[in-house]
Amino acid sequence: MPDSTAECTAAHFLSGWVSNFGAPVTIITDQGCSSSLTPGVDALPIILLTWRATEKEDLHHTPADLVYWEDLRLPGQFAAPGPPAGHALAFLPVLRQAMANLRPTPPRPPPSRPTHFPADLRDAAAVFLRTGATTGPLQPPYVGPYLVLHMGEKYVTLEI
Known part of the structure; x- marks a missing residue:
């Protein structure tokens, strides 16, 4: 002090x-x-x-x-x-x-990032999903393959 x-x-x-x-x-x-x-x-x-x-x-x-x-x-x-x-x-x-x-801080809006959708993914019959979890050295970061049921403009419907 x-x-x-x-x-x-x-x-x-x-x-x-x-x-x-x-x-x-x-x-x-x-x-x-x-x-x-x-x-x-x-x-x-x-x-x-x-x-x-x-x-x-x-x-x-x-x-x-x-x-x-x-x-x-x-x-x-x-x-x-x-x-x-x-x-x-x-x-x-x-x-x-x-x-x-003292005033509370208002919550931040979610960031608006442009989404990237690869052109060759539009014709895919099956896809792998990234788990997002921390994996060990010999564990794959992806799971799948999953069958594509519907390909929308901003989303994909899969059979899981």
């Missing part, structure tokens, strides 16, 4: 601990509040924590579940219930503003 200001300590704690393991149950400090609070929010650790704590629809688990076998403790879960006091009141509007400014 370059210095022991509240801003630097909070950023280091968020990026080094909370974003990787979630919020701890208890935080013990020996310094107390040793400087005036000038909060600066670096969004990356919070974004990473959010990603690790978000359930994936296809897996029905969070990445943290799959890695640690338990849920991450989020920052709101380790604070004692009740109204914030002192320096936390000064930090709260800045944190709220930083969270309000």
Whole structure:
């Protein structure tokens, strides 16, 4: 850490601990509040924590579940219930503003690549299919041959 200001300590704690393991149950400090609070929010650790704590629809688990076998403790879960006091009141509007400014990134459209369809394939009676899987040194990357039932403009119907 370059210095022991509240801003630097909070950023280091968020990026080094909370974003990787979630919020701890208890935080013990020996310094107390040793400087005036000038909060600066670096969004990356919070974004990473959010990603690790978000359930994936296809897996029905969070990445943290799959890695640690338990849920991450989020920052709101380790604070004692009740109204914030002192320096936390000064930090709260800045944190709220930083969270309000975060916007989800829209999904990228699939790339539009021109398809290549070899001319001599139009007359083929049977074809081999590339599996796409990683194969061993003596395993063929193709399966088949498969009988061509119909040759369309953009697709081929095979008898499998």
